[in-house]
Amino acid sequence: MKIGFIGTGDIAEAVITGMMRAELPIDSIAVSARSQHISSKLAQEYAKVQVFDDNQQVVDAACDLIFLSVLPQQAEAVLTPLQFRNGQEIASLISTIPVENLAEWTGATGPITRAIPLPPVAELRAVTVLSGPSARLEAIFDQLGGVVVTHSLDEMNALTIPSALMGTFFGLQEIIVDWVGTKGVPEPDARRYLSSLFLALAQTGAGSDRTFPELRAAHSTPGGLNAQIFQVFTEGGGDKALTEAMDSVMNRILAASAKQD
Numbered sequence: 001m002k003i004g005f006i007g008t009g010d011i012a013e014a015v016i017t018g019m020m021r022a023e024l025p026i027d028s029i030a031v032s033a034r035s036q037h038i039s040s041k042l043a044q045e046y047a048k049v050q051v052f053d054d055n056q057q058v059v060d061a062a063c064d065l066i067f068l069s070v071l072p073q074q075a076e077a078v079l080t081p082l083q084f085r086n087g088q089e090i091a092s093l094i095s096t097i098p099v100e101n102l103a104e105w106t107g108a109t110g111p112i113t114r115a116i117p118l119p120p121v122a123e124l125r126a127v128t129v130l131s132g133p134s135a136r137l138e139a140i141f142d143q144l145g146g147v148v149v150t151h152s153l154d155e156m157n158a159l160t161i162p163s164a165l166m167g168t169f170f171g172l173q174e175i176i177v178d179w180v181g182t183k184g185v186p187e188p189d190a191r192r193y194l195s196s197l198f199l200a201l202a203q204t205g206a207g208s209d210r211t212f213p214e215l216r217a218a219h220s221t222p223g224g225l226n227a228q229i230f231q232v233f234t235e236g237g238g239d240k241a242l243t244e245a246m247d248s249v250m251n252r253i254l255a256a257s258a259k260q261d
Contacts, residue, residue, distance in 0.1 A: 001136075004030040004062025006055050006078065007069035008039045011093055014122040015067065018144040020046050022124055030061035034070075056082055065136060068102070069093045072256065079105040091115050091137055095160065096256035098153075099131065113137055114156060116163050121145055129159045157253055161246045168245075173198065 001024075005012045008031045016029055029049045031039045042049045052058050059066060059082050066088060070078050075094050079102070084090070087110040092102055099112045106112075113134045120126035121144040128141040130149045141147045150156045173194055180190040205215060220226040233239070 001026050001065065002028050002030070002061065002063040003065045003067065004058040005067045005069055006032055006058055006082075007071075007093075008032055008035045008042070009069055010038070010119065011117060012067065012069040013038050013042060014119045015093075015117050015144070016042055016046070016049065017122040018117075018124055019140065020048070021122070022143040024140060024143060028061065030058045032058050059084055059088075063088075065089045065091060067091045067093055072096050075102075076105050082106065084108045084110075086110070089113075089134070089136060091134075093117065096253050098257050115141070116160060117141065117144070118163060118166070129156065129163075131156045157250065160253060161249055164246075164249050168242075 003019075003026055005016065012031070016031070019026060019029070026048060029042075029046070031042060031049060031051055032055050033039050033051050033053045039049075039051045043051050050061065052061065055078065063085075066084070068075070068079070068090060072094055075097050084106050088108060089110045090102065090106060090108050090112045092099070092112060092114045093116075094102075094114075095116075099114060102108070102112050111134060114131035115137060116129040118126040118128070121128060121141070124143065125145045127146040127148055128144065130137055130141070130147060131153075132151075133149055138147050138149065148159065150159060173191075176194055177187060177190045180194075181187055201219075205212070208215060210218070216230065220230060
């Protein structure tokens with residue numbers, strides 16, 4: 001299988017790293033020279049990675065599958081001049097751009113699928129969301145941590161929102177570690193303990209069939225400390241603030257999609 005990447009940012013780097021780590025049956029990976037520090041690094045680390053100065057060369061070198069990984073505001077200008085071969089499969093990592101627009105800009109006759117891989121695919125431990133079925137992409141991302149295939153644009157948009165919580169995830173830990181630090185605990189100790197706690201809880205959730213309300217109840221003795229924290233959090237509007245933040249991102253996605261129509 002021959003693969004190409006138009007745009008070589010952090011997510012493209014993570015996907016390529018995961019592919020190499022998983023030892024997928026890939027003959028070559030063509031990447032664009034954009035973000036040269038990343039593309040050069042990948043070419044130095046992996047013999048199968050080749051860097052091309054011209055995006056058309058990437059398209060021509062990737063016979064089977066092309067990943068689109070440019071910024072949304074650059075997509076039309078970058079893609080419109082390119083000539084894709086009949087039947088060439090495209091996987092878009094570009095947020096907010098509908099498949100219909102990608103089809104128009106690329107003139108592609110092959111399947112186009114949107115994908116939302118997250119940075120931990122580099123370590124083979126992140127589930128990737130796909131906008132629809134694709135045997136090739138499902139086989140790839142299943143080896144990089146797993147796949148969720150959506151069945152509608154609404155599902156795809158909804159599952160895009162949790163991927164925007166990565167900064168909040170670390171920001172929450174930042175707040176906790178800072179607070180613990182005001183009580184005299186050294187930052188490295190607080191960080192090590194909190195990271196271990198969050199990792200263990202995430203693993204518990206991933207390995208359990210119980211719902212999140214059930215897991216919360218199981219980890220919150222009535223009248224206990226865990227129950228108190230969650231009560232104060234919700235009474236202070238924490239749940240509302242999080243919901244409003246997710247709504248705001250959804251509105252942004254819908255507005256961007258409408259603008260492309």
